[in-house]
């Protein structure tokens with residue numbers, strides 16, 4: 001009897017607390033006066049409903065909220081989405097502006113000590129510092145011969161596919177390339193997806209594992225205790241629940257083994273102390289960092305994030321550019337004519353400094369980075385101090401952000417935003433306007449993409465080489481296969497896939 005009473009009291013108390021929390025969030029919370037539907041501000045379970053029950057659909061609601069309520073909307077109890085092209089830079093701040101990230105968002109990956117999950121601004125700066133030189137433009141320029149040789153292997157494989165008439169998943173082919181490059185650069189040893197198999201098929205288990213894992217992200221975010229419980233389950237059961245887990249675990253073991261070797265080498269002073277670090281681990285073991293930043297977990301977490309960040313993003317944008325060029329033969333013809341001026345024969349690809357000076361290729365790359373909804377996260381920042389916006393003063397502690405696709409599709413800056421029109425970049429330059437200032441694809445500020453120089457070099461060299469070498473066609477694929485119908489960190493189609501199939505129709509001379 002006594003235990004029944006206790007249970008009833010607990011139930012009533014938690015119900016009362018929930019009701020009070022809802023009332024507080026709607027009427028008394030510091031964000032209560034900001035525009036937005038009452039239900040979005042009342043509870044974060046509104047977002048969970050759209051993302052878990054409806055399957056990655058909250059992004060549609062957010063777009064609708066902006067259309068109805070204007071540039072600033074409360075999208076969760078603690079988060080404001082601000083869609084205002086001129087204000088974008090203020091959301092993310094200058095390189096030095098203090099911006100934290102919320103613990104809740106930091107929780108969505110399992111790499112809790114990586115840069116992506118580092119909550120505090122100063123801590124993040126300490127961790128990012130030693131990697132800046134490693135990913136600088138100068139350092140990436142030295143990597144170009146390797147990138148060029150891997151793109152060459154991709155060309156060879158595509159020629160074999162042409163000979164046997166194979167249809168290719170473009171994203172698998174591009175991710176084989178990006179994985180080979182990032183694994184070599186970050187770890188000093190390439191996964192060699194392009195060199196290993198001499199046939200014309202492409203495999204990339206890690207790419208598919210990352211996608212499988214992405215579907216679990218809303219559950220990890222809204223129900224962290226589920227994630228904690230899952231960690232207690234045996235691997236065979238986890239694998240049955242989500243096939244990506246086993247592959248991701250193998251990747252973690254691989255990263256950890258390499259990190260451990262680097263730590264051993266550092267301890268026994270085998271590490272080279274002069275010159276550029278040869279792996280990310282050598283960079284992360286920099287003398288300037290305190291010992292607590294040089295643990296096995298820290299090295300492993302960063303290793304995984306850099307590998308994951310470096311393979312899927314660039315591959316998806318390459319797929320994106322490919323799809324749009326194939327759907328717009330006029331753009332492709334213009335691009336090819338320009339490429340022939342620096343690549344009279346399809347053979348060697350010129351260095352990126354030459355490619356970056358080609359106006360139409362540059363416009364194609366920028367437009368490819370802008371026009372599709374590829375990255376779905378909102379990349380929020382937690383304000384350390386209040387921030388004025390129009391008539392509002394956004395309080396410290398608020399999470400603010402603007403999803404990449406929202407900023408990249410503002411019609412006042414990018415008219416007819418859903419259209420792939422590289423010319424807009426050339427026309428803007430002729431008018432003296434710098435559209436790159438508005439491009440959100442790598443985010444801005446002190447937490448912007450660390451791999452931006454590598455990404456651009458890969459994009460320029462790959463697009464130039466592939467379209468100078470091949471004529472190809474889409475096979476049973478179109479825009480709907482790269483459009484965002486569901487959002488789980490990355491975009492997915494209605495039936496939880498992403499990407500197009502292509503066939504090589506001619507090898508160019």
Ligand code: HEM
Nearest residue numbers: 115116309310313314317379442443447449450451454455
């Ligand atoms: C087209 C390709 C790429 C795109 C669009 C892209 C986009 C992004 C974005 C939007 C972020 C910001 C995350 C945030 O604000 O929380 C980010 C962070 C990051 N990216 Fe990239 N990325 C690309 C390629 C790469 C590559 C090739 C690497 C290889 C190293 C890389 C490594 C990273 C890392 C380490 C971070 C975390 C930075 C930090 O928190 O300080 N990315 N990327």
